[in-house]
Amino acid sequence: MADDRLIIAGREFKSRLWVGTGKYKDFVETQKAIELSGADVVTVAVRRVNITDRSKENLLDYIDPKKYTILPNTAGCYTVEDAVRYSRLARAAGVSDLVKLEVLGDERTLFPDTAGLIEAAKILVKEGFIVLPYTNDDPIVAQKLVDVGCPAVMPLAAPIGSGLGIRNPYNLKIIMEMIKVPIIVDAGVGTASDAAFAMELGADAVLMNTAIAGAQDPLAMAEAMKYAVHAGRLAYKAGRIPRKLYATASSPIEGML
Amino acid sequence: MESAIQIHVNGQARAWRNGTTVADLLHDLDIKAERVAVELNLEILDRATFDQRLLKDGDRLEILGFIGGGSL
Numbered sequence: 001m002a003d004d005r006l007i008i009a010g011r012e013f014k015s016r017l018w019v020g021t022g023k024y025k026d027f028v029e030t031q032k033a034i035e036l037s038g039a040d041v042v043t044v045a046v047r048r049v050n051i052t053d054r055s056k057e058n059l060l061d062y063i064d065p066k067k068y069t070i071l072p073n074t075a076g077c078y079t080v081e082d083a084v085r086y087s088r089l090a091r092a093a094g095v096s097d098l099v100k101l102e103v104l105g106d107e108r109t110l111f112p113d114t115a116g117l118i119e120a121a122k123i124l125v126k127e128g129f130i131v132l133p134y135t136n137d138d139p140i141v142a143q144k145l146v147d148v149g150c151p152a153v154m155p156l157a158a159p160i161g162s163g164l165g166i167r168n169p170y171n172l173k174i175i176m177e178m179i180k181v182p183i184i185v186d187a188g189v190g191t192a193s194d195a196a197f198a199m200e201l202g203a204d205a206v207l208m209n210t211a212i213a214g215a216q217d218p219l220a221m222a223e224a225m226k227y228a229v230h231a232g233r234l235a236y237k238a239g240r241i242p243r244k245l246y247a248t249a250s251s252p253i254e255g256m257l
Numbered sequence: 258m259e260s261a262i263q264i265h266v267n268g269q270a271r272a273w274r275n276g277t278t279v280a281d282l283l284h285d286l287d288i289k290a291e292r293v294a295v296e297l298n299l300e301i302l303d304r305a306t307f308d309q310r311l312l313k314d315g316d317r318l319e320i321l322g323f324i325g326g327g328s329l
Contacts (some may be wrong), residue, residue: 020325020326021324021325021326022309022325022326023325024325025323030325044323044324044325044326045295045323045324045325045326046321046322046323046324047321047322047323047324047326048267048268048319048320048321049267049288049293049320049321049322051266051267051269051286051288051320052293058292058322059323059324059325060292060323068322072323073326075326088301089294089296089301089321090294090323091294091320091324092294092295092301092302092303092304093292093293093294093321093323094291094292094294094304095323174322209299209326
């Protein structure tokens with residue numbers, strides 16, 4: 001599997017597990033969990049710097065941008081204007097042209113506003129951003145995102161932080177078959193089997209945060225996810241047996257009494 | 258305080274001495290310039306210009322950086 005590299009917009013990624021950095025107890029735990037997960041892409045949010053308490057440490061003191069690909073996101077943006085503004089700020093903060101684009105449509109579900117998402121993606125692609133859009137499990141929207149220049153698409157498995165797992169494997173499968181760019185399943189994973197399932201379906205990578213950070217033992221779950229994504233990928237490449245209604249004996253009849 | 262100017266930094270009004278540049282302000286706040294994005298009156302500034310951008314009374318400055326977050 002050494003040559004099984006994920007390539008997006010000419011960039012090569014070693015890990016097919018991408019992780020978020022929110023909800024951890026502290027930066028030390030964040031750092032350890034990421035290390036154990038084996039992820040080489042780490043998503044971060046863009047927020048106002050605390051100007052009153054400068055003793056607060058910086059996330060990037062723990063997550064070395066030389067070691068990890070830092071993927072800024074536009075989490076919390078509900079309008080095209082905000083998502084574009086935060087993307088530009090993220091680029092100005094100096095990591096790269098990459099952005100995980102979120103244009104949210106509703107606070108309760110955190111489902112994406114896909115019309116706004118396509119519009120924002122269009123603007124940002126024109127400005128030279130490498131736009132990785134967080135979208136619904138809708139193949140038509142996924143194709144439109146590719147059409148406006150997104151080099152990968154990130155459909156959700158279930159609502160962000162819900163841990164419900166792969167709610168619509170058939171839609172995800174259609175996306176994976178129809179869409180000719182890498183598909184990263186983003187959001188909704190609850191445990192290792194969900195991640196393995198996403199990979200077995202043919203996802204190119206899985207992005208998660210809460211499933212690890214919110215586990216009772218985040219470090220153990222980080223490691224579990226590493227193996228789950230790897231196992232799922234191997235199984236996908238290996239090609240599973242077809243499902244059959246009746247048994248097929250795996251021992252020969254010959255030689256029986 | 259004739260030489261003082263009022264600047265809104267991340268939503269908080271603060272007094273600074275006249276002649277302060279964006280680079281001076283970041284230095285005063287103990288913020289590493291290479292880790293942040295600065296927006297002055299809604300214009301995102303090029304980091305290379307921080308030491309030339311003089312602040313004036315009433316300016317609105319936003320200083321942003323990266324924090325932990327996956328999807329909100």
